[in-house]
Amino acid sequence: MDLAIHTEHLTKIYAQRVIAVNDMTLKVPVGSVYGLLGPNGAGKTTTLKLLLGLQQASAGEAKVFGRRCGPRATDVRAMIGYLPTHPVLPGHLCVVEYLDLLGKLCRLPSQLRKPRLTSLLRAVGLLGATHQRIATFSTGMRTRLGIAASLLADPPLLIWDEPTAGLDPSARRFTLDLIRELAKSRTVVVATHILSDIDQICDHVGVMQEGRMIFSGSMREMKQRLQRDDFCLELDGEVDAILQLQQQVAEVPGVAACSHEMHSIVVEISDRHSRAGVVAEVLKRVESSDLSLLALRSTQSDTEYAYLQLLQEDSEHGFRRFDLKATSDEHAAIGDSVL
Numbered sequence: 001m002d003l004a005i006h007t008e009h010l011t012k013i014y015a016q017r018v019i020a021v022n023d024m025t026l027k028v029p030v031g032s033v034y035g036l037l038g039p040n041g042a043g044k045t046t047t048l049k050l051l052l053g054l055q056q057a058s059a060g061e062a063k064v065f066g067r068r069c070g071p072r073a074t075d076v077r078a079m080i081g082y083l084p085t086h087p088v089l090p091g092h093l094c095v096v097e098y099l100d101l102l103g104k105l106c107r108l109p110s111q112l113r114k115p116r117l118t119s120l121l122r123a124v125g126l127l128g129a130t131h132q133r134i135a136t137f138s139t140g141m142r143t144r145l146g147i148a149a150s151l152l153a154d155p156p157l158l159i160w161d162e163p164t165a166g167l168d169p170s171a172r173r174f175t176l177d178l179i180r181e182l183a184k185s186r187t188v189v190v191a192t193h194i195l196s197d198i199d200q201i202c203d204h205v206g207v208m209q210e211g212r213m214i215f216s217g218s219m220r221e222m223k224q225r226l227q228r229d230d231f232c233l234e235l236d237g238e239v240d241a242i243l244q245l246q247q248q249v250a251e252v253p254g255v256a257a258c259s260h261e262m263h264s265i266v267v268e269i270s271d272r273h274s275r276a277g278v279v280a281e282v283l284k285r286v287e288s289s290d291l292s293l294l295a296l297r298s299t300q301s302d303t304e305y306a307y308l309q310l311l312q313e314d315s316e317h318g319f320r321r322f323d324l325k326a327t328s329d330e331h332a333a334i335g336d337s338v339l
């Protein structure tokens with residue numbers, strides 16, 4: 001398997017206190033769309049900064065397309081299109097001035113710059129705002145401009161940190177569609193908290209917690225390692241009929257528990273029974289009731305369920321990242337009385 005990104009024992013300790021990235025192995029296959037997941041403070045942004053050479057690793061190493069990352073690795077940076085969570089943009093410039101300046105910094109020849117700027121602005125839907133000052137941009141427009149900037153040098157690897165943060169549904173859809181399109185000819189790494197984004201665009205996923213990679217593999221592997229054991233029926237009809245159906249479903253062999261909320265029934269399947277068999281039996285009961293079935297769905301998305309399970313299992317192992325030294329402020333905050 002050819003790897004676009006490969007880290008081994010990658011570690012970052014900030015100010016000799018916070019272990020932001022802890023002995024991390026990350027393998028991102030060439031051509032994949034890799035989702036980097038993790039709760040706030042898990043170490044995602046730090047990992048991306050280490051790849052870009054914006055931070056120096058405390059230990060271990062990271063390689064991008066076989067080349068070692070680090071603050072002096074300009075060859076590595078040239079292969080990466082980076083979109084930070086909230087891009088800092090020069091408000092006094094207009095779009096075309098900004099992108100042209102970046103193009104010059106990337107040493108794009110002038111005969112290439114103009115057509116590339118035009119096609120990029122068209123791709124991100126900013127052609128109509130070419131001469132608008134960046135200071136007047138909305139969040140969605142700033143993200144689009146950040147995306148255009150990350151694509152300017154046509155890099156083979158895109159690293160986008162929370163690209164859909166703060167976007168409205170249509171801007172989010174636009175960004176996800178764009179990632180899908182770009183991924184046809186590039187490797188894409190997306191750090192996010194939004195699990196449905198991962199579901200829609202990623203084929204590989206890594207889950208970080210407390211600086212460590214607690215799962216890395218294909219989306220299929222992530223979902224397969226956790227067998228779902230519940231589903232939800234959304235129903236239309238009288239509440240009495242729903243309660244009656246709930247009682248009938250609770251008696252179906254293989255149903256471990258059955259609860260009802262408003263117009264839905266949640267069914268939990270016991271371990272030893274076939275999911276398909278239980279669902280079929282439950283649907284027969286619905287068919288013979290006075291209710292109509294509006295939807296049959298999992299109680300959470302499979303990815304969300306798998307993700308939350310991974311975090312929970314990891315927490316149960318008892319490891320916690322800790323500060324190596326408590327500061328005098330922390331001592332003061334705790335106070336002497338409790339020590």
Ligand SMILES: Nc1ncnc2c1ncn2[C@@H]1O[C@H](COP(=O)(O)OP(=O)(O)OP(=O)(O)O)[C@@H](O)[C@H]1O
Binds near residue numbers: 014020044
């Ligand atoms: N420059 C820094 N100096 C000191 N500590 C830092 C610095 N940057 C990040 N940290 C700490 O490192 C840990 C990991 O932060 P990081 O921003 O990498 O996490 P994240 O997963 O990207 O979080 P989020 O999803 O909230 O953006 C956190 O405890 C954070 O407070």
